[in-house]
Amino acid sequence: MLRQYLERHGLSPEIQWSPRIRPGPHAMSPFTAMGVFCGLFLPLSLSEYNTLNCIPRKSVLYQNNMKLFREEGIWNYSTMLVREDLGLLLLGAREVVYALNISDISIKKAVVYWQVTDEKQKDCKYKGKHAEIECRNYIRTLHKVDHSRMYVCGTNAFSPICDYMTYSEGKLTLENTLEEGKGKCPFDPFQRYSSIMVGNDLYSATSINFLGSEPVVLRSSNSSLRTEFKSSWLNEPNFVYMDLVPESMNNPEGDDDKVYLFFSENAVEYDFYNKLVVSRVARVCKKDMGGQRTLQRKWTSFLKARLDCSLPEPSLPSVVQDVFLVKDSDWGKSVFYAVFTPQSSSSDVSTVCAYNISAIGHLFDTGKFKTPVTVETSHVKWVMYSGEVPTPRPGACINNAARSHGMMSSLDLPDKTLQFIRDRPLMDDAVPPLTGRPLLVKKGAKFTRLVVDNVLALDGERYAVLFIGTENGYVQKAVNYAGEMFIIEEIQLYQTPDSIKTMRLSSSTGQLYTGSDYGAVQMPLSDCGRYELCLDCVLARDPYCGWDLSAGLCSDVSNSKYASEITSYFSGKIIQSLKEGDISKCPKSETVKPENYTLFPGNNIKLPCQPDSNLAVVHWIFSGQPLPSDTKHYIYNEGLLILNASADDAGQYTCESEEQVNSRTITRTMAIYRLQPNTHTGGSETTTEPPYGHSTAGPEVTEETDPLDPPLPPASRSEDHRVVGLQVAVAILSLMLVGLVAWNLYKGQFRKRSSATSGAGQLKNPSINYTHIQNSRTSEIKPLRTAPIHNANNNHCAIITLKGNGEQNFSSGGNTMNVDGLGYIHDESEI
Template identity: 50%
Template sequence: MHQLLPLCVFWLLPLALMLEDKTQLDCIPRRSVPYHGDNAHLFHEEGVFNYTTMLLREDLNLLVLGAREAVYALDLKDISRKVASVKWEVTKEQKDTCKNKGKDPETECLNYIRILHKTEDDRIYVCGTNAFDPECDYMSYADGNLTLEKKGEDGRGKCPFDPYQRYATIMVGNDLFSATSKNFLGSDPVLMRSSPVSIRTEFKNSWLNDPNFVSMALMPDSKNSLDGDDDKIYLFFSETAVEYDYYNKPVVSRVARVCKGDVGGQRILQKKWTTFLKARMDCPVLGSQLPFIIQETYHWCDPSQNRRDCLFYAIFTSQSDTSDWSAVCAYRVSDINRVFAEGKYKSPVHVEMYFVKWVTYYGDVPVPRPGACINNKAREANIYTTLDLPDRTLQFIKNRPIMDEVVLPVGEKPVLVRRGAKFTSIVVNQVQAADGGKYHVMFIGTEKGSVLKAVNYNGVMFIIEEIQVFEPAKPIKILRISTVTGQIYAGTDFGAAQIPLATCSRSSTCIDCVLSRDPYCGWDKTVGKCVFLSNADSELIQSVKEGNAFLCPDADPVKPVSWVTWPGGTLNLSCPSPSNLAKPRWELDNTSVTPSAHLQLLQHRLLILNVSVSDAGWYRCSAVERSTTDEFTTIVAEYQVTVDIAGSGRGGQLLPQAQTDGPSVTGLQAIVALLVVSLVASLACNFYKGHLPLPWNCGKKNRDQTQGAFDQEAMNSRVIDPEAQRPAKAENKPLVSATHGNGNNYSAEVAFPAVRDETDAPSGNESLQFIDYESEL
């Protein structure tokens, strides 16, 4: 028993920590905005798919959008307006060749645009998969036209063969840095610089082991550098780890770094990176047994601060099929550089003939330090390029590219954790609020086609809103942000969309505006609206850190609604909630409503079953929402309910109280009067034409018809029939007076032909009398 106690503590500790931080893990959007055509500007062209490559050309006011076999130039302010386009389709021969290699001709053997980069001469470098034979070209925009130069550069190592394979690229000047597979089978992953000197990674699984590339970023460390440092390229990816002694090697997240000026080694690592180093990245989520896997990053820098304080915001998702957690972690560039500059290395040790164990290296580290860029200190030692590096340094980095230390996020915890639709992409913008503070607003795309807008206030996660951008819901594959236009651009396989950074008008009251805690928005007391912060002329009410709605003036009272119902009926009172975080509170005559089988408190309404006289009264619904400072109550709806005992026979019908004045009643009275006049005119016309009998002639005509029937019957009885001895088959009554059994209190005469033998001939009088009655009806 005592031996089981430590084991129980070991297993229950993560659960206890999760429960302790439950509020952090249960982060839900304050507002959910359903799909609507007004949410975004949309672009889609019939028959074209995969709008997942974007290039912002703010200098041309264009969004260059790459799709399957097409490139579009869209208006940056309204992407639903196409400015220009160009097709780049594969030939029939290329498609047949791809098909013969075992690929699907309808999906894989097409040209998926994967690379769009601006060059120094303002052209656009574009690459496509080109039916599993990647090709690159240059494209120019002039006079409203996109033009491909059709140079046909080889795209192997620059662009993926497979349109569904992850890749990463970045253009630095006219040099393309790419991370993709260099062969048809996808078995040769490579991080490569294409020009002017082609450099790539080593052919070893300790460098790249079945990787999934995510993104690349440039850090211009050479600018204003005191130690003459070089620019650095960062690569984010996930791969199967070789350094762990598990039976099944786990997948881990990585960050790798190379120096821009690396030209390879003289004898060792010729035309290979001599500065390639990689380290594991961790985004710790409570309760997770397996490490979360990186999916996307966004590089953010404050121009007014040191570049070492720049951040990488990274999206992570669980690699377990049974988990639907996603997280965002932020990493400082200085923390990543410290691991590469000061951390220990991992070294392979051959334990058995075919078994390699990776351990921490404690031996001597060569000088210059393996993986370091050329700086002033290296130049003092007559090392001006990587070709001058000693063989000992190059051999060390060739065998030991893995760092021992793990890169941890800021605060050693995520800035956002959420359960639900997995995160797919992210962009970040810094905004200065009314309190003078600068806040990072994250826009996160999900696999269900929505965009989350979130902020981390003093370590507390807060999702302002979730906007459904695409319908039907499709995963957002790419997000881009333009601070020039103040717009977010999203791309999926089925279209592209554009949404503003903020839509403050969604908050109709001051309390709702303040509790939204949106740093873009504030309440303007002068105009009585929630407005964009930069568009306001006066001081706004805003409280992003605390959500202090006590700053708001008293709200206008809610207009009550009167209802009349009857005993035994069902009463359904709605209570629209302004927020997902608000809880409804119902009161009857200033007393809290206690839920029961008779009174059911649903999410947005109160349901009263089998209404009785005691249910009459004044109902009030309030939305109660708590911020970091206090609890705020907003009256949402009020109802005056009357139970009419006299109407108990109406089956509990629920009706609103009749309105006795107002413009709508006056219009209704005019319509009723017009209908009455029309009815009287119609009756008069029918009386005049004889379609309807006059009241004073109805009795006389009926008597005449009845007397005629009796006279005809008497005349028939005096006729000698040869078969008179036979019994009569039926009584001959040409007219029958009947009363309808449908509950209406009126009678009508219905004519039936006399029932006779088949040999009897019809009477002429009977026929005329029947037709005369029909015309009367």
């Protein structure tokens, strides 16, 4: 079942090992490069890879019951602001901001359009940008200011601009107090950037010029600060995420609050032939005022370090795509969750890593610095700084120790400290992940965005539930149980693949909001009603869901109404077993009733059986014995296919699924079929209703099946090759006959026959509504490519088409598949 799941998603179960570093003029020696791979980019072992490469337990394909919002002609729904106090989701798109009902985003409550002027658009086009794509006003910034006001910025045809917006009496209104948006909002509508509003101060990370060549981390306030224009500070970065950590709260050292920034950039510390991208975390102090002489109006507290999130194969460093901060009342226990993707197009492995805020702070407060040194007269290398570090420590906020020496603000810091941090903002060590390795490793569609909900389960513990958006419009819902990452389900949000560009979470309403180019989608954090049986509800191991014994339903237990019923978990009213997946408390399910069917010899019979879980493995039992998959009985992800059934195939077929949960194997009978031989001519088939929970009406006996039928078995592929050989022989003979006809015409000896023989049989398409198709000599079947030809012993080869994931073909030969009426051609005019 696992292999079939991977193949269905276009994935290979095997791992490809391919180092991809190229040497350059100043490249590392082979031993140094090996050290980088073995130490810096330490891969996980093969066994760890198999453990971490999670597969979603359940796949939920696109359903038309999701709340969707979009308007015709409007694109790029990529900016969101959740206003639970107003009951709104503010949605920014191209030249428009919507106020949507937070409980049902398909309901538009207000809208304000913010278009560029013709003059701005012409000026943008004159500078070489596309008039209808880039030279528009893309809303990139939406922040809450106070109860009814928001701060909004747009790209404004590569001339960023900002304004205040109010929501009052059901209307959105721009105040037209326009402000320069340079440094607050990107010029390029498709460039990554990040910002956060702290009080009345806007912290932003973007490019400050038209070309995008001057990156800056800026605080827009009465005491504005920015980064230095030096590659050692920022080197062609892609900004991802910003957030505030209130580190001054209950801090015995009197430390300051800090703003953390996550981004990727070209590494200055590694000397490779090509540019090497690394992921970074940086921080600045909230009360930083800049330096008195050195670093005037510049950050004195800007420090950065590399993020370590090693991929499970020799590869270049992964690139951070999105980050989410799970805040704790004790800020030292807050955790950053980050998603990473490979920078090489030859890899499709995404990872999720977690970083404790205390570990990041410890590295900045006590770690070694890197310093540039000049070698070979002009080449610069970065090495660990081993000299004396000045006091106060460079990059530190003003704390009690600094105040005791008379330094009340960064303006009082000595030049020696400021010069050190100006030249050496990079730490030598990397920030290790919380668990020492990635929480989640996943092959397939790359991860794009991430949000995390902190859920209180019935066992009294809190669990971080990750909602991960992908480039093909899916959301992966995952949770970590005692070091084991478990993907509860994957949900397809968009009918056609569309990359998720933004995600927001509302714990109070229990909703997740995603935005893409196409539109915005609202998804509930849980859909417990999807699990109809107690066994399926408990094995889902969803912190939101539990089986209510009194109601006989899988219910949402994360609502506040259950807060006082946590103790009921122990009395057995509600069943939930997240870590163990223990189903022993579930009531026994009804026994699956056998379905009786009549077997007609020569037919191809399909017995449907699809397990409820992608993690389950299906086994078939025939007359009490395990049934292997072979050329006669083909087991695939939707059931069992019996080819050219005979009287020996009559009997009872039982489909069982086995699912591993921790060290236990849970076996469940999914379906039972009884095939009884046809004892009289024209016997009718007995039909019964399928067992509860199955989406089938019984066996299908057909020669042309639906698009989800299985691929070819190996033996059938070899038969197909023989058919191709015969077709080639037919083509050669046809050419010879054509040549003979031409010769007879040339000599004037050709005499056209007046009538064509009727010996060549006409093959007809079978009705797709057939339940049984007889495989006798009077059967009519559909040819795959050309009409079958005679072989030496006059046996004919009929070919059955099985349409699967890409036209797969079945070929079968022998007397059981003969087709009558295929005579030799008696007239060359028929060729």
